[in-house]
Amino acid sequence: MDAITALHQRVSSPRLTAPAPSTEQLDVLFRAAGRAADHGNLRPWRFVVIEGEGLLRLGDIFVKAATAKNPAITQSEIERCIAMPKRAPMIILAIAKCQPNPKVPTIEQIIAAGAATQNLLNAAFALGIGAVWRTGDMAYDPVVRQALGVENGEELIGFIYIGTATAPPHQPREQNPGDFFSIWPQE
Template identity: 50%
Template sequence: MDALDLLLNRVSVTRLVEPAPSAEQLQLMFRAALRAPDHGQLRPWRFLTIEGQARDRLGELFAEALRLRQPDASEEVLQKPRKMPLRAPMLVAVIARPVPHPKVPEVEQLLAVSCAAHGLLLAAHAQGLGAVWRTGEFAYDRHVAEGLGLTAGEQLLGFIYLGTPEGGLRIPPALEPKDFVEQWSGESSL
């Protein structure tokens, strides 16, 4: 796939079915992720792959987190978080692990991890796979983070759901750069 075609046509795919990415496809996705801009070459990221029965365990972890926040939640309400990880055959947890550095603030390191996740999304699309980056309440829940084994200094930035697009890839809407880009004249607008 041509690089510009990839950049102009990547879309999030929410309807994902088997098969999950192969080991070779996954390796290419992680190799692409590791090429993210990384001031200081700190590599402030790590990833967890979640597939098979581990998806069921993640769903239970989500349900536990919800029960801790809402002790009166009914079994019916707890079923939704249990099913969330089953929407794709594979998930990748994106984890930021910033390190103290005199010239690279934590925010730059979080941006680097986000770029790594985007590289993974692009590499999935380039291989004809479907992917969507999901966040939501469970991505920012401390119980979930602890259940996944994150340390005190690490931060979960979300989950990338991966699989085969059900029904193919959609065509992204055309966006016009002029709607988002302005030229700054160098003068203050105050």
């Protein structure tokens, strides 16, 4: 698939199954991520691959976080936490690795990490790999952050659920660029 088609047609694939991307495909995705716009060449991102036993452990971490927040958690909420990481055969943590820099503020570093993550998603779509970027409470929970090794100065910007889509991609909604682009100054 050519780059413009991938950029114009990319959609999320929330229903995923095995197989997960191969080692070779992951290399393509991470190389694409590395080409994101990056003021100062800081590479303020890192990615962590979780699959197999790691997905089960992630479910346990989600239960621990939910229980810490609500000691009266119900069994159905516990089961939901356990099941969350099992929605895909692989999850890639997208982490903004912010560094003190006099010329590159933290917000620019977080945006660069987001751009790297979007490049990864675009590359996955171009390769026919299903993926969806999820956040939610668990991405910001201190118990989850600590258990996953997210350090001070870092932000967990998302869980990229990735695998084989169970259905063909849906048609993207039509967009009118005039709705979000303008020219300044207007005459």
